[in-house]
Amino acid sequence: MTHRARIVRRICLLALVALPTGAWGVLHQPALDEPPLDEIGLAAKGPVRFAPLDVYIDAGDDRLGAWQVELAPKPEFAGRVSIVGIAGGDMPFAEAPYYDERAIQDERVIIADFETDGLALHTGKSRVAQVQLRIESLDDPTFDITLHTAARHDGAAIDAAVEAILRDPARSTDDNESTDQTTTSENDG
């Protein structure tokens, strides 16, 4: 394991301990034809399929240097969504981030990464990770998502928002946001 990887893992755990977890203010945007949940129930447990969930952080005018995100399927999708891999996002967060070992057993993902090279960082919206999912449901799952940490490369906290978009692998393109499932949340800065 590289030195950087060790540091990332430690940051992930430290941030988890140090930061409040009250940012579960989740905005859920239903898909166009999504039926009411009470009609879905467990009966809608359908064919097995796989789909990626892209995780974006919008850092506004700041350059995003460090982040920690927690996400989990909403309770009505419990048992029907499995995490089957975690990929990196776009540069400078292309490395597959480490995940919290205990959370993953509950199908929760807590991931984090950082980049100290300020010149490599971006402002605005960046894809920081992609969670690989196995879905046993006719309906696209939705997620609770929390941005625990967003900071510049020097560690200063910044205001940012996190967003997760479920993509359709059949289209195999990154330009299909408009009809994919979106879940967003903001942090307190």
Add this chain to the structure above:
Amino acid sequence: MTRKTLFTAASVLGLATITVVVASCSSVGRSGSVSPSPRAFNNPSGERADTRVLENRGLADAEQIYDYLRPGNEGTSLSGVAPDSSLLIPSDLTLFNYAVPSENFDAPPASLNLEDDLDLAGQDSQGRNGLNTRGLFGGGGGGGPAERPRARFTITETEYEWVTAGPLPPNEELWIISTSDIPAPQPQKLRFNGLEFDVEDIGPGTLVATPLGSTDFVPAALQHTDVQADIAGFIASVGVKQTFANPFDVKIEATYVFPLPQNSAVSEFVMTVGERRIRGIVREREQAEQIYADARAAGHVASLMTQERPNIFTQKVANIEPGAAIDIDVTYFHTLPMRDGAYEFVFPMTVGPRYNPGGIGTGVGAVGRGNPGASGQQTEVTYLKPGERTGHDVSIEVTLDAGGMLGVVETPTHRTEADFSRMSEGLASVRLADDAVIPNKDFVLRYRLRDDSLLPALITHRDEESGYFSLTIHPPSAEILREKSGEMPLEIIFLVDTSGSMRGTPLKQAKDAIARTLDRLGPNDAFQIIRFANESAPLGDRVVRATDRNKRDAMRKVNAMGAQGGTEMLAGVETALGFPHDRERLRFVCFLTDGFIGNEGEVLRAVDERLGEARLFSFGVGTSTNRFLMERLAVMGRGAAAFLLPDESGADVMNEFLETVRTPALANIDIDFGDLPVDGISPARIPDLYAGRPVTIMGRFDPNFDSSTVISVRGRTGRSEIVMDIDFVPGANEHRALADLWARSYIAEEINHALRTPGVNPMRTVRDTALRHQLLSPFTAFIAVDSSRITSGAYGVSTVQPVNVPEGVRYDTTVR
């Protein structure tokens, strides 16, 4: 009876039939519509290629489907008990299920678009065009098969006919079964570099590429293994990159059975597809296997790593497209053993061909290319024939930070390039001189610290959940032990493996080792020699004194020994440990073998049950010894393990052995942890301490314990008691790998405990520990899926990576 025309069928279809089976289902579809839930049945790896398993159906459902399928399908069988019955069905059947609406209906609703949902004009699960769908239909509201009315579908070129005996009840699950009417494809030809290759079925779900011509080059998926090892003190962190690529013109699945060190804590797994790196997740093994099967069937690139033995693993990579490359990065930690003053790092490169006694199906089979399934074993290694090779090669680089001044660094097995300019700082680096080494023997690196430098006895680590420690107990010096106890005469039972895999250098080394040991025994000592292959045979019926004449007679018989036949090790162990014992002497069983067996558990259990006052020393002979067996035999036998590499002198190794056993050990060791709250101590039974062979104990402690304390180690040698005090300071010599190393050690201890204790099932403890620490284990597996993209076509040809037999081992005497 009702009769309705439902829709116009795809014109490409000839006369065909669809089978629909209605089965009880607790889950219901949404009102007013049918939930299209086509769900291919499970196809776990390991099933025959021409059959598939439909799992976890209720017994009534399974029986009904079985009743329908059986008459014309000999490949169908039913097993299991309610509610989790399973069906083995021919693989050319494709099953889909639909939830029946909550109101009664006597015909499929218009929304059931069979043409689209079943892809009748498209490909079936085998990638064949067109389907011949046929069968029955029925319902019964949870009743048994006999009560269920049946119906029939018929497809013509233009019409789809539905015939049913009555309305279907709600809350049912409707199964549609279709078969292909297209003849099974002829064996595929794969093309590579302008050559054409046959694809031969070599076993459960697997195929292998075989050259048609006389070339000895065998194209295969695994191209290269790169090993980067960082050693800090006596803990190694090793990164292994396996590069798979598809050299063929069709999509493939690659399967590779490979070794890792037996005490590896495999904690990281990353699959790289193009520029994308996907970190794998540890899941329960069955769950991971199911996810892999689903991903493979759905066309996603996926990888699965499972543990077959503590030192044997299987890597599977699905949906590798022609020309594509996929890397698998595995990271593991392990502690390095110290033998006679030297730490030893080993990277094994090939699994030796194992022998499995009759009646064993859970072993590790050894088959040649083109002979799939011949071993009948759960795990099977496929070997290259003599003269053949794949393009797979290995590069290794080791960086060493010994933690003390380095005295000697050596690599007895391979030619290397090294940087020894900073030995006084404890630093060195070594790499294989050739970046393209053929992986057919263990890579071994040994290092000694200068003078009497010792590494710290205590290493600790704390996280928010627990504290972890590693405590290395160094034995008192040989002089002190002799002074306290004196010497006792020895009784040595040599147990020699003369099976086919020992032919050549290994058996010669074993004979040299026996000769050297006998040479150094005195007339007060005693010995006997037992050989085993297909059966065990002592050279005499009792131990004899080590007189010159007896030694000469014994060596004459030893030199006449040849190597052939199987490895009935259990019989050998039982004979050795049951041999009449002279209690005036210290008994040592000196076990010389390559350890190439698949029934390790049986042998280890026998050692534990029959050891008595004896101590068992295992000597691994050859280039790719089964080190798991050797090390575990030593633990169970309360002795030690040693290894004779091909170019090493058996005399030197046996001299050290005799020095070790001539010096009394510190036995009956007890550790007093004082006020330090500890649990999870591993090994639970502290082994005897022999001169020059420290023992490492691992455990957990309360992370809130913040003060220093003293750990006292007590042991007896002869009539004397020796006490050693070790300062315990939380936070001392931090190493973050310790949590994973402890978990790996604890898992081994739990499995050992289960071996010793009939009726104990370690599954739950091992699984939970492995999941908590995200480690590979017998009951957990790494899975990684690239869900972002679906590759085109069916999942293609399954290929098994053929491997080399170990250097010095003959193919014709070991491989089927």
